[in-house]
Amino acid sequence: MSRLTRWLNMHCKELNLDGMLKDEARSQMLSMGMSNESIEDYANTLKVKYDYLKHLDETDPEPWINYTAYDFFTEQEKQQFNVDGSLKPEYVKYVHSIGISAKSLAEMERRKKIEVDNYNQLSARYAEQGINFGEQQMQAIISNNKTYLQRRKQMEIDLRNFEDVDTLPFEPETRY
Known part of the structure; x- marks a missing residue:
C-alpha cells in the first residue's frame, strides 16, 4: 500500500x-x-x-513485494503441494504407498486449490485499491510471532515470581 x-x-x-x-x-x-x-x-x-x-x-515508492499463496504454506504443505495448490507427484506416490486413497488426495488438492484461488482473488482485489494484501498478511504473522515471544518471556518472569500456574498464558512444560 x-x-x-x-x-x-x-x-x-x-x-x-x-x-x-x-x-x-x-x-x-x-x-x-x-x-x-x-x-x-x-x-x-x-x-x-x-x-x-x-x-x-x-x-521514491515503497517496495511492493508480490507474495503468493505459496509463501504462506507451512513447510509440510510446501513438501506436499505445488505453487498452484496441486499435489506434488512424489507426495502422491508416497501417500499411495502408505494406503491413502485417491479420493482423499483429490479432496486435499481441491481444497488447497480453492485456498490458492481465494488468496489470488483477494490479492488482486486489494491491489486494485493500492493495498498489498500479501504484505498485510505477512506483517500480521510477524506481529503474532513477536507477541508469542513476548508472552513466553513474560511467562518465564512470572514463573520466577511464583505466579499461579492458572494465570500463565501457556502450560509450563510447553514454554521451550
Missing part, C-alpha cells in the same frame, strides 16, 4: 481522493463553530500533506 493510500484511508471521511476537503466535512466543522479561516487553514495543511505524499510515492 502506498504512503498516500494509507494516509487517505485514515482521512477518508473528510477528504476526497484528490486530497481536497469534502463539503460534508466542511459543513460539519462550521456547525461545530470553526471559522472559515480555520477550516481553510486545515484544508490547506491536508492538501500540502497529500501533495507531499503523492510526490514521495512517485519519486
Whole structure:
C-alpha cells in the first residue's frame, strides 16, 4: 500500500481522493463553530500533506513485494503441494504407498486449490485499491510471532515470581 493510500484511508471521511476537503466535512466543522479561516487553514495543511505524499510515492515508492499463496504454506504443505495448490507427484506416490486413497488426495488438492484461488482473488482485489494484501498478511504473522515471544518471556518472569500456574498464558512444560 502506498504512503498516500494509507494516509487517505485514515482521512477518508473528510477528504476526497484528490486530497481536497469534502463539503460534508466542511459543513460539519462550521456547525461545530470553526471559522472559515480555520477550516481553510486545515484544508490547506491536508492538501500540502497529500501533495507531499503523492510526490514521495512517485519519486521514491515503497517496495511492493508480490507474495503468493505459496509463501504462506507451512513447510509440510510446501513438501506436499505445488505453487498452484496441486499435489506434488512424489507426495502422491508416497501417500499411495502408505494406503491413502485417491479420493482423499483429490479432496486435499481441491481444497488447497480453492485456498490458492481465494488468496489470488483477494490479492488482486486489494491491489486494485493500492493495498498489498500479501504484505498485510505477512506483517500480521510477524506481529503474532513477536507477541508469542513476548508472552513466553513474560511467562518465564512470572514463573520466577511464583505466579499461579492458572494465570500463565501457556502450560509450563510447553514454554521451550
